[in-house]
Amino acid sequence: MPTLAELAHDHTELNSDAIEHLTALVSEWGMLADFCFADMLLYVPVSEGKWLITAQVRAATGQTLYHSDYVDTWASESEKILLDQCLASGQTAQGEIFVQAIGGPANMLVVPVSFEGSTVAVLSREWVTDNARKSGQLESTYAEIFAKFVEMVAEGLFPFDGRIADASVAPRVGDGAIVLDAATRVRYASPNAVSALHRAGVSTNAIGQTLAELGVAENAARNAFERKEPVVEEIEQTSEVTLLTRSIPMLRRTLTGVEVTGGVLLLRDVSELRRRDRLLLTKDATIREIHHRVKNNLQTISSLLRLQARRLESPEAKDAIAESVRRIRTIALVHETLSREPGEDIAFIEIVRPLMRLVEEGLQSADRPVTFEVKGDGGRLPATVATPLSVVILELLQNAVDHGFPEGSAGGSVVVSLSHDDDALTIRVVNNGVGLSPDFDFSKATGLGLSIVRTLVTTELAGTIEMRVAAAEDFAQLSMNTPGSGEGPVVELRVPLQY
Ligand SMILES: Nc1ncnc2c1ncn2[C@@H]1O[C@H](COP(=O)(O)OP(=O)(O)O)[C@@H](O)[C@H]1O
Ligand SMILES: [Mg+2]
Numbered sequence: 001m002p003t004l005a006e007l008a009h010d011h012t013e014l015n016s017d018a019i020e021h022l023t024a025l026v027s028e029w030g031m032l033a034d035f036c037f038a039d040m041l042l043y044v045p046v047s048e049g050k051w052l053i054t055a056q057v058r059a060a061t062g063q064t065l066y067h068s069d070y071v072d073t074w075a076s077e078s079e080k081i082l083l084d085q086c087l088a089s090g091q092t093a094q095g096e097i098f099v100q101a102i103g104g105p106a107n108m109l110v111v112p113v114s115f116e117g118s119t120v121a122v123l124s125r126e127w128v129t130d131n132a133r134k135s136g137q138l139e140s141t142y143a144e145i146f147a148k149f150v151e152m153v154a155e156g157l158f159p160f161d162g163r164i165a166d167a168s169v170a171p172r173v174g175d176g177a178i179v180l181d182a183a184t185r186v187r188y189a190s191p192n193a194v195s196a197l198h199r200a201g202v203s204t205n206a207i208g209q210t211l212a213e214l215g216v217a218e219n220a221a222r223n224a225f226e227r228k229e230p231v232v233e234e235i236e237q238t239s240e241v242t243l244l245t246r247s248i249p250m251l252r253r254t255l256t257g258v259e260v261t262g263g264v265l266l267l268r269d270v271s272e273l274r275r276r277d278r279l280l281l282t283k284d285a286t287i288r289e290i291h292h293r294v295k296n297n298l299q300t301i302s303s304l305l306r307l308q309a310r311r312l313e314s315p316e317a318k319d320a321i322a323e324s325v326r327r328i329r330t331i332a333l334v335h336e337t338l339s340r341e342p343g344e345d346i347a348f349i350e351i352v353r354p355l356m357r358l359v360e361e362g363l364q365s366a367d368r369p370v371t372f373e374v375k376g377d378g379g380r381l382p383a384t385v386a387t388p389l390s391v392v393i394l395e396l397l398q399n400a401v402d403h404g405f406p407e408g409s410a411g412g413s414v415v416v417s418l419s420h421d422d423d424a425l426t427i428r429v430v431n432n433g434v435g436l437s438p439d440f441d442f443s444k445a446t447g448l449g450l451s452i453v454r455t456l457v458t459t460e461l462a463g464t465i466e467m468r469v470a471a472a473e474d475f476a477q478l479s480m481n482t483p484g485s486g487e488g489p490v491v492e493l494r495v496p497l498q499y
Contacts, residue, residue, distance in 0.1 A: 001069075001071060001072065002071075002072055004019075004022060004023055004026055004042070004054045004055045005019050005023055007044070007052060007054045007071075007072060008022060008044055008054060011044065011046045011052050012044050012045070012046055012052075014044070014120055017115075017116075018115050018116075018120045021113075021115045021120065021159065022042065022044075022054070022055075022113065022115075022120065022121055024159035024160075025042070025113060025123070025153070025158070025159045026042060026055040026057070027159070028158070028159050028160075028230075029042075029057055029123070029159075030057055030060070030172065031149075031172065031173055031248070031264075031266075032146060032149050032150075032153075033057045033058060033059040033060075033125075034059050034060050034061045034142075034172060034173035034174060035061075035142045035143075035145050035146040035149065035173060036059065036125050036127075036142070036143070036146040037059050037061050037062030037063075037127075037139070037142070038059055038062060038065070038125045038126060038127035039056065039057070039058055039059070039064055039065050039066050039125070039126050039127065040056070040057050040059075040123060040124060040125050040126070041053050041055070041056050041057075041070060041123075041124045041126060042054050042055040042056075042113070042121055042122075042123055042124075043075055043079075043083055043121060043122045043123075043124065044120070044121045044122075045083070045087060045121075045122075049080070049084070050074055050075070050080075051074065051075035051079070051080060051083050051122075052072070052073075052074060052075075053070045053071055053072070053073050053074070053075065054071065054072075054121070055071060056069060056070050056071055060172055060173070060174050061173060061174050065099070065101075065102065065106060065126055065127060065128060066101060066126075067101070068101065076097065076098065076099075076100070078096075078097040078098045079097050079108065079124075081095070082094075082095045082097065082108055082110045082124075083110060083122050083124075085110070086110040086111070086112050086119070086122050087112070087119055087122060090112050090114070090119050090154075091112065091154075092109065092110065092111050092112070092150060092151075092154055093109075093110050094107065094108065094109045094110070095107075095108055095110075096108070097126070099126075102128070104128075105128075106126055106127060106128045107125075107126065107127050107128065107129060108124050108125070108126050109124060109125040109126075109150075110122050110123070110124050111123040111124070111125075111150050111153050111154055112153075112154050113153055113154075114153070114154055114155060114156035115156055116156070117156075123153055125146075137188070138188075138190055138191075141179060141187075141188045142173075142177075145179060145250075145264060148250050148261070148262075149250070151252070152250065152251055152252075155252075155253050157251045157252075157253065157258065158251075160228070160229040160230060161229065169232070169244070170230075170232050170244070170246040170266065171244050171245065171246055171266040171267055171268035172266065172268075173190075173266060174192065175192060175196075175266060175267065175268035176189075176190055176192035176193035176194075176195070176196045176266065176267045176268060176269075177189075177190045177192075177193055177264060177265070177266050177267075178190070178193045178197075178206075178264070178265040178266075178267065179262065179263075179264055180211070180221060180262050180263045180264065180265060181261075181262045182225070182259075182260050182261055182262050182263075183210060184210050184211040184212065184218060184221045184222065184225070184263070185208060185209065185210045186206045186207055186208065186209055186210075186211070186214070187207070187262070188207070189206050189207065193265075193267060194206070195269075196243060196267050196268070196269045197214070197216060199241050199269055199271070200216055200237040200238070200241050200243060200269075201215075201237065201238060201241070202214050202215070202216060211265070216235075216237065216243070217233070217235055217243065217245045217247065217265055217267065219233075220233040220235065220245050220247045220265075221247040221263060221265055223247070224247035224248065224249050224263060225247075225249050225260045225263060228249055228251060228258060228260065229249070230246055230247060230248045230249070231246070231247045232244070232245070232246045233245050233246075233247070234270070240271060241269065241271050242269075242270050242271045242273075242274045243267050243268070243269060243270065244267065244268045244270045245265060245266065245267045245268075246265070246266045246267075247263055247264075247265050247266075248263055248264045248265075248266070249262075249263045250262045250263055250264065284342050284343070287344070288338070288339050288340070288341075288342070289339070291335045291336070291338040291339035292335070292336075292339035294332075294335045295332045295333075295335035295336045295339060298328050298329070298331055298332035298335065299329075299332055301328055302325045302328040302329050302332070305321050305324055305325050305328070306321075306325055308321065309321040309322060309325070322362075323398070326358065326359075326362060326394060326398070327391055327394060329358060330355060330358065330390050330391055330394045331387060331390065331391065333351060333354055333355060333358070333390065334346075334351055334383065334386055334387045334390050337350050337351050337354075338383055344382060344383050345380045345381055345382045345383065345386075346380060346381060346383065346386055347377075347378075347379070347380050348377075348378030348379060348380070348381045348386055348389070348418065348425075349374065349377050349378055349418065351386055351390050352374050352378065352390075352393060352416060352418065353374060355390060355393060355394060355397070356372040356373075356374060356397070356416065357372075358394075359372065359394065359397040359398065359401065360372050363397075363398065363401045363402075364401075365407075368405050368407075368409055368410055368411040369411040370400075370401060370404075370405055370411050370412055370413065370414055370431075371411075371412075371413050371414070372397075372413075372414050372415075372416075373413065373414070373415045373416070374415075374416050374417075374418065375415060375416070375417040375418070376417050376418040376419045377418055377419075377420070378418040378419075378420055378425055378427070379420040379425065381425070381497075385425075385461060385495065385497070388456040388457075388460050388461060389425075389427070389456075389461070389495065391452065391456060392427075392452070392453050392456050392457055392493065393416065393427065393429065395449040395450070395452050395453050396416075396429040396453065396491050397414060397416070397429065398449060399449055399450075400414045400429060400430075400431035400433065400488070401414070401431075403433070403434070404431035404432075404433025404434060404435075404488045405431070405433045405434070406434065409433065409434055412431060412432045412433050412488075413431065413432050414429070414430070414431045415428075415429075415430050415431075416428070416429050417430070420497070422497070422498070423496060423497060423498055424463075424494050424495060424496050424497055425494070425495045425497055426492065426493070426494050427492070427493045427495075428490055428491065428492045428493075429490070429491045430470055430474055430475070430488060430489075430490045430491075431488035431489075432470075432475060432487070432488050433487065433488045434487055434488070435469065435487025435488050435489065436467075436469060436487075436489050442465075442467040453465065453491075457493055457495065461495045461496075462495075462496055463493055463494050463495035463496060464493070464494045465491065465492070465493055466490075466491070466492045466493075467489055467490070467491050467492075468489060468490055468492075469487070469489055469490075470487075470488055470489060470490040474490050
């Protein structure tokens, strides 16, 4: 559908300033439609006495007369009579038209749209007199306001100079409307406005009081009146209540210039929206805080276990607890890393490095030194994958130290190599220690460590595990920096990264 500017450009001689004036009008006229509870259309005169409809708006407060869109269509014969009359006289007029769509008569109010002293278009309000809408104080007040804005349109005072309101964020009439006199005294407040004022802490009857006395939006309205143009302002009324306001001055031409006769304050309670915004903003920080606390709790648990281990006599029990402590600390490490990073995924290498240090410090014996090394990069992993994998790597490192370099053997190297593509992550843990015992069968291994590895990798992560005797090229590839007996196994894991 062509825009108003395109239609005006293609069919009329209007200059770009005039077209801009019309564009500004239709960006703000939703408010006029709301105040008059009716459809509004914008007509421009084109050659051969024809009139083209260039814009149409429906009231958010009332029923529409027109279910189809009339933009880029021509005025009917009965409409033309009124439009011609309006153009010739430069005066507002009202009459009856025949509307094809409803197969009957309707009312049409025509308003000359004045720009730099001449009528550049005609604005209309079109409606059928309906008895359905009971006429109360709201209706009569809005009718009065509408009449004032109509005058402003005819005098070239509406739309406001050089300011295209962002209608998408500003509150609308239906959100709550307060009618002000020139001293910002409240003359009328719509029921929704009364509710919003109530939430903002105004419990007394607002009628007759100034905004300053009420302590609501006085600066916004003052600014609008002084600048003679609409002002949109978000007001944090209390820590709980946020009001979005739009103050629109009502203007009149006098002999000496333009004066403010009063205004309209539209307001919407956006407290709930803002509260949600704030929650969204801090969600990330909250998640990090939670990881931090989980890490602290895990550290507490591992300290308690260490205290308990100290009271034990049996070396086997002491070892079992020491292993548990390392598992817990490994998980704590993941949470610690997550607590430092925004988002729910982490660079895996950031976990593997400290994990190696943990093992290096905890498991080393001075008589058989083992060096630890990481090669490659695991990319970024979601926490749900990184956590079990960390525990898996811990078990494999622990086995490499425990079984690769047992008491009485020489030291050597342990290398963890990481590589990844879009589909999978491959982890290899190799040591050049004493190697697997001849009767070892991975598929029958029932130790706790390998059980944990198997469960996490195959069940939880849907990956595969291979454990084989390392070949010479494995060691060559990894260029281990400390020679060992060179018999150790390679444990290779593949974990899919697409789910
Ligand atoms: N890197 C390794 N080098 C030699 N043997 C290993 C290695 N990793 C595992 N094993 C063998 O697999 C067995 C099972 O390991 P695991 O399930 O971790 O139990 P645990 O370490 O408590 O013995 C070990 O007892 C050992 O015989
Ligand atoms: Mg083990």
